[in-house]
Amino acid sequence: EQIKKGKYDHFMQKEIHEQPHSLTTTMRGRLKDSNVVLGGLKDHLRTIRHSRRIVFIGCGTSYNAALAARPFFEELSGIPVTMEIASDLLDRQGPIYREDTAVFVSQSGETADTLIALEYALENGAMCVGITNTVGSTLARKTHCGVHINAGCEIGVASTKAYTSQIVAMSMMALAIGDDRISTQSRRAAIINGLSELPNKVREVLKLDSEMRDLAESLIDSESLLVFGRGYNYATALEGALKVKEVALMHSEGMLAGEMKHGPLALVDETLPIIVIATRDACFSKQQSVIQQLHARKGRLIVMCSEGDATSVCPSGSCRVIEVPQSEDCLQPVLNIIPLQLLAYHLTVLRGYDVDQPRNLAKSVTTQ
Ligand code: G6P
Numbered sequence: 001e002q003i004k005k006g007k008y009d010h011f012m013q014k015e016i017h018e019q020p021h022s023l024t025t026t027m028r029g030r031l032k033d034s035n036v037v038l039g040g041l042k043d044h045l046r047t048i049r050h051s052r053r054i055v056f057i058g059c060g061t062s063y064n065a066a067l068a069a070r071p072f073f074e075e076l077s078g079i080p081v082t083m084e085i086a087s088d089l090l091d092r093q094g095p096i097y098r099e100d101t102a103v104f105v106s107q108s109g110e111t112a113d114t115l116i117a118l119e120y121a122l123e124n125g126a127m128c129v130g131i132t133n134t135v136g137s138t139l140a141r142k143t144h145c146g147v148h149i150n151a152g153c154e155i156g157v158a159s160t161k162a163y164t165s166q167i168v169a170m171s172m173m174a175l176a177i178g179d180d181r182i183s184t185q186s187r188r189a190a191i192i193n194g195l196s197e198l199p200n201k202v203r204e205v206l207k208l209d210s211e212m213r214d215l216a217e218s219l220i221d222s223e224s225l226l227v228f229g230r231g232y233n234y235a236t237a238l239e240g241a242l243k244v245k246e247v248a249l250m251h252s253e254g255m256l257a258g259e260m261k262h263g264p265l266a267l268v269d270e271t272l273p274i275i276v277i278a279t280r281d282a283c284f285s286k287q288q289s290v291i292q293q294l295h296a297r298k299g300r301l302i303v304m305c306s307e308g309d310a311t312s313v314c315p316s317g318s319c320r321v322i323e324v325p326q327s328e329d330c331l332q333p334v335l336n337i338i339p340l341q342l343l344a345y346h347l348t349v350l351r352g353y354d355v356d357q358p359r360n361l362a363k364s365v366t367t368q
Contacts, residue, residue: 012156133149171331191330205335224253225273227277228277230256236333301314309323
């Protein structure tokens, strides 16, 4: 086991630091100049393009990855995308139609709720696509077609490298679906270029490791942590909070910043730490105003921003700032989650909990 961990103390730590490599293998052989080639999808792209709706279905981190993919999927495909947590779809027996494409996202490809939702979608006649890390898994076998994310074996119960590879695999899928649209040609080229730059940018973000350890030290005794995001980074807020709660065993909630005034604002005081994700995209000025409002209520703020933006997000200099490199806006979630993975990791170690096997949790939940 020690050999497999190499120079790292824990699998989660190793898997976080492996991401420049795992993302490279996710993309290997699939980006050809201005084209995306996904062998597992190519015979089904026509059907997918003619769907009335795309439904993303998953659990846990895989659901969050799908949520991160939703905005660029809608933009590049022009098809409405709805989100389903697998258990909730089953509880409601929600409508799924023949004209739908149902995209199932699962690292293991064996999560019971996701597989039962797959049976349900197949019975209802939908085109079923699998996004998984596990070749030969039940999900890979039972879907009509799919994309293997090729992130390599993930051992830590808390998913890290699979999350970023899922987002990248889904971005390639969205590019492939939308490649017959002339109106998005330059955007598509920018995203393809952004994908090729990602591994190096991830390397840069990983240099924040000791900064995140310092931040974890300052949060070690906190009872709770909020994470505010919106737009492309709503999913980052949910996933960052999920990492903190599942491994560091600290109460943490990801929140849509646009909903701040409808409840969360009542929680703000000088002690509750709040991470605000405010990297550059179309929502930036809205996030600046969120920061001002939290600041006016003396919130304890930690702001994640693009490199060089520290004074734009925190003119008073009173918040802690995490600066990350800028990527194409829709790929920014791949970079932004990494400091939060590192934070969750260090918090767990400092609080003395089991990193790779958090209590009560399993890597793959194969019962309902
Ligand atoms: C469990 C794991 C999570 C994972 C979720 C979905 O809860 O602890 O890390 O995100 O299952 O698993 P899947 O294999 O379907 O992605």
